[in-house]
Amino acid sequence: MQAQPETIPQLAGQTLIPLKGKQPFVRGWTEAESFSESTWLEADRYGVRLDGLVVIDIDRQPPQHYRPMLESIETLWVRTPSGGQHVYLRGRLTGHVPAPGWCDIKHGGGHQCVGPGNAGYVVFHNAPIADLNAAFDVLTTIKNERTATVVPHGTVSRKPEPCDANDNKLLALNGLSWHLYLLGWPIDKARSIMQHANGLLDVPIGKERMECETELRRGSW
Numbered sequence: 001m002q003a004q005p006e007t008i009p010q011l012a013g014q015t016l017i018p019l020k021g022k023q024p025f026v027r028g029w030t031e032a033e034s035f036s037e038s039t040w041l042e043a044d045r046y047g048v049r050l051d052g053l054v055v056i057d058i059d060r061q062p063p064q065h066y067r068p069m070l071e072s073i074e075t076l077w078v079r080t081p082s083g084g085q086h087v088y089l090r091g092r093l094t095g096h097v098p099a100p101g102w103c104d105i106k107h108g109g110g111h112q113c114v115g116p117g118n119a120g121y122v123v124f125h126n127a128p129i130a131d132l133n134a135a136f137d138v139l140t141t142i143k144n145e146r147t148a149t150v151v152p153h154g155t156v157s158r159k160p161e162p163c164d165a166n167d168n169k170l171l172a173l174n175g176l177s178w179h180l181y182l183l184g185w186p187i188d189k190a191r192s193i194m195q196h197a198n199g200l201l202d203v204p205i206g207k208e209r210m211e212c213e214t215e216l217r218r219g220s221w
Helices: 037-042 065-070 132-149 170-183 187-199 207-218
Strands: 017-019 045-058 077-079 085-089 103-114 121-127
Touching: 017 037, 017 065, 017 103, 045 132, 085 132, 170 187
Parallel strands: none
Antiparallel strands: 017 045, 045 085, 045 103, 077 085, 077 121
């Protein structure tokens, strides 16, 4: 590249990262605010550091039940050379978010994605970047499905029988705690609220099932 690139207005203020292919090649790129002209001359693309951003990086066709949820998100969408999409959202997540096989969820200053305007990366829905809550249904569904299948490290390789992840009450409580997590609540506090809400139900979920649910979720938060 000849000089530090310009990006689209929605990404103004984000740190741009020199890339070779899809990868940064400069040490300290997660903290640096700018890069020298000679560094940019070595780059063949630019990336967007995801400070304060979340990108749903769709690599494959999502399952059918996700499509209406994704289509309802009014935000910046970028098509990738492989035919995938980058869905940009503004907000913060904490920790690793396990993702299904059809997408990755990238977020925070330790991550970047190839920016729009690079060869093959084309904006196809030009809208302001929406708040993270616009994708609440998608992220909650991913979370619930991952909770039903993730086995925490060091535990048995099958889900204990009493714990039914399709139970409506469990899904509703799990959705509540996930919503608080998306809003930045500490994980332990969100779990505590979930347990308190369970106690307010006419017929609370039994202790064994709640403990099983909490243990499974510990592997996916």
